[in-house]
Amino acid sequence: MSRQQSPVWRPGMSRRNFLQSVLAVTGGLTVASCGTPLGAGLVGSDVAPGTVDYWDLFGGGDGVRMQQMLDRFREEHPELDLQAVTLAWGNPYYTKLSLATLGDQPPDVAVSHLSRVPTFVAAGLLQELLPEDLERYELTAENFSESSWEGCQIDGKTYAIPLDTHPFVLFYNTDICAEAGLLDGDDQLVPLDSEEALVDALTRAKEVSGEWGAVCSLDADTATNWRIFQSLYSQLGGEVLAEDGTEIVLDDDKALQVLDYLKSLSVDNALMPSSVDYGGAVALFASGKAGFYMQGEWEIATFQTAEMPFSMTLFPNVYGGSDYAVQADLHTLVVPMRSGEDQERTDRALTFIQSLLGQSLTWAEGGHVPAWLPVQESAEYQDLHPQSNYAAAADAAVLDPPAWYSGSGSNFEIVMGSAIATVRAGQAEPDVAIAQMHDDLQVLADTAPPV
C-alpha cells in the first residue's frame, strides 16, 4: 500500500510525529494538571499537597461542635489548608476508611472508635505514631487520663490518640424528679444503686409524668440495646468474648439476670416503652413525658436546644457495688497508613491532632468526657454541669470485647442488640434470646479472621 494509493495521509504528518505530539500534549497536560483533580484522577497524584485531609463521622450536635473546632484550627494555622469530610456513622464509615487506605489515598487524620482500632491495626491500615514525633507535639502519656492512654496502646505501640470517652449515661428531668422526691439536698439525683431503687424511682417518675418512668431507644437500634445490656452485665462482671473473639464466654446466668430485669422494666411493669425508636425516645423525654432517658451523653445538645429542665449523671450502679462499670467507647484520632515515608504528612497530622486536643473544652461541652488531662483536670471543665457530673464513667468504661467483627456499630453489636431488643420488646423470652446470642455469635466466632 503505497502513499499514492492512500490520499488519506496528510502531507508532512507521519505516524511517528503524530504519536510524539500526542505524548507531548498528554505529558504537558499531566504536568500542568498535577495537583488538580484531573491530575489526581489520571496519575494518582496528590490533589492539594500541604492540605490536612480529615474524615469524621460526626453529624448532628457533634458535627456542629466539630465544625467550630475546625474553624478554630484554620485560624490557628493559616499556613495549612484543611479539607474535612463527614461520612455516615457505622459500618459504612469504616468500610470507606479501609477502602481509601487500600486505595492509597486515605485522609491524613481520621476519627475512629477505640473499639475498632485493634482490627485496623491487625489489618495493617494504621500508621504507628513514634514516640519522638509525639513528644514534639506534647502528645504523651502524662497529658492524657490513664485509662484512655492505656487503651490506645497496642503491644506497647501508639496507634491512636484518644479524644474523649463517651459513656452510657442517665438523663433525668429535674422538674419531674423533684416532684417525685428523687432529688437530694443539692438538687442532685439520689443514687439508684440497686434493682429495687431503680424500679422505685421509675415508678415514682411515671406517676408524675403520667406516661413513662424512663425511655430508652429500642426499635431498629441495636447499638442502644447492646449498651444498656452491657452496662448492667459488666457491672455483674460478665464478659462475652475471649481470645480475640474466637471463644464465646457469655455467662448465661448473669445474662439471664440482666435480661429478666430489663424485661420487667418494659414488658412486666410498663415503666419503659416496649416499642420506641431513637427519635421517638428523644422526643418523649424532651417533651416531659418521661422522667429519665438512657443513652450516650451526646444527646445533651438536643435537650439544651429544647430548653427543658434536665441534668445528667452516671448510669445507675445497679449491680456494681464498689466496682462500678458502664458501657462506653472512645473517640480517637488515627493516621491511616499511606505508602512512602512522609514526615511532612505525619507532622501535618500531629499538628491538627494537637489543635483539636487543645480545644477539648469545646468538645466537652458536647457531653463527652475529655481524654486530654489539662482540660479534664481544669476548673472550667469541673464547673461544666451537667457534663462533669459523670466524668468518673471514663475510668469505669467497659469497651466492646476485642474481635475482628466487633467494635462500634459492628456485626457484634448488631447480633447482640437484636437479641436484647426482642426481650425488651416482649417478643421473646430471655432464655430464647440467650440461645440466639450463642448461635449467632458462634457463626462469627467460627469464621476465620481476615486480618
Added chain:
Amino acid sequence: MATDTTTVTTTRQPRPSTRAASYDSRTRLFNWICFGVLIVFALIWLVPLAWAIDTSLKPNAETTIVPTTWFIEDPTLDSYRTVLEQGDMYKWLTSSFITSAAVAAGTVVTASMAAYALSRLQFRGRQFVFWLVLAGIMIPTQVLIVPLFREMDVMGLLNTYWAVILPQIPTAIAVFIFKQFFDGLPRELEEAARVDGASPWRVYRTIVIPLSRPVISAVTIFTFIWSWNNLLWPLLVLTNPDLMTVPVGLATVQGTYGIRYADLMASSILGALPLLAVFLLFQRRIVEGIAGTGLKG
C-alpha cells in the same frame, strides 16, 4: 392476522347510524375517563421531584414545619448557593463528566471496531471470538466487583479515573448492537471500495462509520447516561472526596448536611440537572433507542 380482519371488514355491512352514535359517545366517555386517570397518575408521578424542588427553595428552618406545606413563606436560592460555595459539586461534576465521556467514547470506538471485524472480516477463530463476546453478555458486571477491585489494587489504579473508566469500556452488548447494525448495511459501497484497493480501516472509517450515525449516537447517549449513574463501582474505587463522581459524592457525604433538608434537596437537584439537560437535548434519540430495544425483542 391483519389480513383476516381486513377481509372481514370488506364483506360486512355498515352499522345503522343510531347505534354508531351511541357507540361513539361511549367511546368518547371512555377516552375521557382514560385521560382523567392518566392525568391523576402523571401528577402523582411528578410529586416527589416537585416536592424536592419546593423544599430546595425553602430556608432550612421552614423545611421542618409540621404539617408539611407546599407554600414557601420565604423563597430563597440560599441552599443552592450554600451547596455551590461548598465547592464539592464542581469537583463531582468534573469527575462525572470526564469519566462518562471517556467511557462513552471508548465504548463506541472499541465496540464498533470489534463489531466491524466480526461482521465484515474473515479470519481464523472468528466463531470463537463471537462466542467469547456472547458469553460476556451473560456476565453481569456486579458479580465481578470483588476480583476487579483486587485487580485495580494490584495494578495500582485505585483512586484514579482509569479505575472507573477502563472496566466500563468493554461492553459486549454494544458489540452486538453494532454488529447487528453492520450486518444490515448493504455491502455494495464497501465492496466497491475494497475493489479499489482501500484497506479495511479506510472502508470502516470513510464508509461504514458515516452510515452508522444513528446507532453511534444511541450507544453514545445511553453509555454516557448509564456510566454517569453508575454507583457501585465508583463507590468502591473512588474514596478520595476530590475525585468522586456525582452519585458517589451525593451518597457519601450526606453526613455533611445532616438535617439541613433544603441544602440536601438542592444538592440532589443540582446532581440531577446534567442528565435532565441530556434528556431535553436528546429526547427523540433516547426514546428511539429504547423503542429499538423493544422491536428487536
Added chain:
Amino acid sequence: MTTQTIAGAGTVAPAPPVQRRRGRGRQALLFLAPFLILYLLFVIGPTIYMLIMSFFDSSLVRPGLGSFTGLGNYIEALSSEDFWSSLWHTIWFTILTTPPLVALAFVFALLADRVGRGRWFFRFAFFVPYLLPSAVMALIWIWIYTPAIGLASDWLTSIGITPPNFLGDPNWAMISVVIATVWWTLGFNFVLYLAGMQDIPRDLYEAASIDGAGPFQQITRITIPMLGRTTTLVAVLQVIASLKIFDQIYLMTTGGPNFSTRTSLLYIYDVSFTDFRTGYGAAVSMLLFVVILIVSFIWLGIVSRQERGV
C-alpha cells in the same frame, strides 16, 4: 524459503491469496485488539480470578490468595443463614417490583396511547425519574419518608392513619424501597410499551370497533397479544435487573434495619469490603452469578419458544 532456493529460478511462488488472508487476520486483530484487550483484562480475567479466589481464604487486606480452602467457602455460604436470607430478600424484592413495573407501565402506556394528545407531557412525567442518578432518587425518597416531617408521614397523618417508620421498621422497609423503585424505573417500560403500541396498525382497531368490539375487547384481543414479545422482554429485563439490585437499598437502608432489606449483592459488599473476606465474597458472587445465569437461560428458552410459535 528453503523450498524456493532448491526449486531454482524456474519455479515462481504463486501470487499470494494466502498472504492476503493472513493479512486480513492481522487487520482483524487490529480491529479487535482494543476491545479484546480490555475485555480480557476486565471481564474474562476477573471472572476466572473470581472462580479461583472462591477456593481460597483471601482477605482484602492481605496480598495474595491466602490459604486453600477447597469448597469451604461454598459450604459456608450454602449453610449460612445470612446467605439464604439475603437471597430471599433479593427474590422478594423481585416479586414485589416486577408485577407493578410490568403491569402499571402497560396500563399507563395503554391510557396514553388511547388519549393520543399531550403524549410528550406523560412521557416527561413518567420518564424523567428514570434519568435521575440513584443517589438523587434515594435522597428525595429518604426526605419523603422522614418520620414526622416527611411528606409521606404527614399525608398519612392528615387522613388519620398513624404512619409507620418507613425506612426504620423492618416490616415496612422493603415495601418503602419498592415504592421508590417503581416510581424511579417505571418510565423506561412505559416508553417501551408506548412505542410498541404505536406500532400496532390503527386499522386493526377500527376494524374491530366496526365489528362491535368495545374498548376492553380491543385491548384484550389486539393490544395485549401483539405486545406479547415486548412484555416478555420487559418482564425478563426487570427480573434480571432486580436480581442485581444494590443502589437504592444501600442508599436508603444500607441493608437494614437489622438486615431485613439486605439483598445478595449487598451481602457480597458487606462480607468482602466491610469484613475484608474477599475469598468468601467471591464464592457468594459465583453463586449469585449461577442464579442469574439460570434465569437468563430460562428467558432464552421462553423467547426461542415464542419465536418458534410466531
